[in-house]
Amino acid sequence: MKLQKIYINGRFLTHPVTGVQRYAIEVLRSLDAMVGERDAAVAGCEFVVLAPKGDIRDIGLRHIPIKQSGRGAGHAWEQLSLPALCADGFLLSLCNTGPMTKRRQAVTMHDAAVYAAPDTYSFAFRAWYKVLQRVLGMNAKGVLTCSAFSRAQLTQHFGIAERKIKTIYHGREHILRIKADETVFERHGLARPYVLAVSSMSPNKNFASVAKAIELMGDVGFDIVIAGGSSKIFKPAGGRIGGEVKTLGYVTDEELRALYDRASCFVFPSFYEGFGFPALEAMSCGCPVVASDAASIPEVCRDAVLYCDPRDPADIAAKIRRIMEDDGLRTQLRERGLARAGNFSWDKCARETLDAVRPHLAAAAAAYVPERERGWSR
Incomplete structure (x- = not known):
């Protein structure tokens, strides 16, 4: 059976850990554990984390490889290098941002704070994220978020159809470890x-x-x-x-x-x-x-x-x-x-994330045409 490739946007591994990065780290660790245990939830899937070159955070993955590749860093790497690196698979972007041109993608948007709490951010940050997240909301196959409140906010401020957004609660075991x-x-x-x-x-x-x-x-x-x-x-x-x-x-x-x-x-x-x-x-x-x-x-x-x-x-x-x-x-x-x-767990969060992504995988694989078949040259 041909494995479905799921790439994880690993740009967050270059960032300090706040709540957004904590979520991405714990989801990835849970997926890593499932791969190691050959859990049925990850059957048929091949996971690879893609990250920029340079220093990244070690989060202790044992079964999912991290590939550092591409040019540049930050938003430039994400927008220009990442789409080519994940061209033959589905991309999971967990930290509010992702490549705007990548359609075979699910992106987690945690809130609409650039609209609802504008004083928290600089003008440049607000302006960029308003464009970035609106385009991602239109182009990505799926949007994930962390509460029904945030789901309504994403619809209100970014115009994303509610049917396209899946609410998946975060976990809490990280503090107990x-x-x-x-x-x-x-x-x-x-x-x-x-x-x-x-x-x-x-x-x-x-x-x-x-x-x-x-x-x-x-x-x-x-x-x-x-x-x-x-x-x-x-x-x-x-x-x-x-x-x-x-x-x-x-x-x-x-x-x-x-x-x-x-x-x-x-x-x-x-x-x-x-x-x-x-x-x-x-x-x-x-x-x-x-x-x-x-x-x-x-x-x-x-x-x-x-x-x-x-x-x-x-x-x-x-x-x-x-x-x-x-x-x-x-x-x-x-x-x-x-x-x-006790109702919140990272294992549950990771499993529900996979459930939300799976319907898009077969379509993503079918839509992919290798560059050599398009007549492109490297």
């Missing part, structure tokens, strides 16, 4: 109960409202722990609010896992999320969550978190205090969070 680095507690003097928040420079993450909520809480008997690099919106670190604001700066994945594990509450007040990894990670670690009632977050979290109005710092403060003062509520949210998080 990380070994917690508990030395973070001693290094930063974290001995008391604390509320955890993860800082971000992005206006969309709404961290300014967390800062205002902390100021409004007044005298409390717990600490506020801020992980991440952008704590300049706070008053000087260590300022008293009955507890302390402890700004940790950059933390490793291992330190973040430890912080999730021991936190009494995690605060996630984003205005816009295509999926919302941090809330799911916190729930997976048994941490009660105060989350925004906006965008995809209620779809992902359902009744497993305490919702707040992200535009009302007083409401955020009230919800934090409610969790911190109610042992029974914390226990209830911890149990609901663990149960809800």
Whole structure:
């Protein structure tokens, strides 16, 4: 039986790991495991990752080869070199972008943030992605996304027909595989109960409202722990609010896992999320969550978190205090969070991705005409 070639767009291996790259890495690792186990889900398929030349991230693949080839890097490599490299197969692009001229392709678009949260991006970035994703939405055989909310957003802003878009939820096992680095507690003097928040420079993450909520809480008997690099919106670190604001700066994945594990509450007040990894990670670690009632977050979290109005710092403060003062509520949210998080898995995500791609494979193979048959020369 002739194998169907599925190429993976590996440009993401040259990028720092954010939620988008995390998704691509975990889907690829799951596919790699299926190939190694000769799982029926990958029968008849041959996978190859295509990446630019140069330094790339090692994600520990054992059964799917990575081929570094072509000229250039970044968007130039993706638009000019990648189409020729994957000409004889189907392409799976997992990180919002892909070659616009490649029709035999499925592309994952995580959100429509360039329209819905424009302040997050530069003008040049917004302009390019508005063109790129609209063309990809028209030309690609299939579009994948991570929530029903994002599916509606892609239709609204990019004009992609809903019937063309498949919703596939992300997984959560990556956070559970990380070994917690508990030395973070001693290094930063974290001995008391604390509320955890993860800082971000992005206006969309709404961290300014967390800062205002902390100021409004007044005298409390717990600490506020801020992980991440952008704590300049706070008053000087260590300022008293009955507890302390402890700004940790950059933390490793291992330190973040430890912080999730021991936190009494995690605060996630984003205005816009295509999926919302941090809330799911916190729930997976048994941490009660105060989350925004906006965008995809209620779809992902359902009744497993305490919702707040992200535009009302007083409401955020009230919800934090409610969790911190109610042992029974914390226990209830911890149990609901663990149960809800159990519905998400990377293995399931990878299998549903293959299910979405398979109908296009035979058509892709039939449509391919080798260059020598077209009269082309190399």
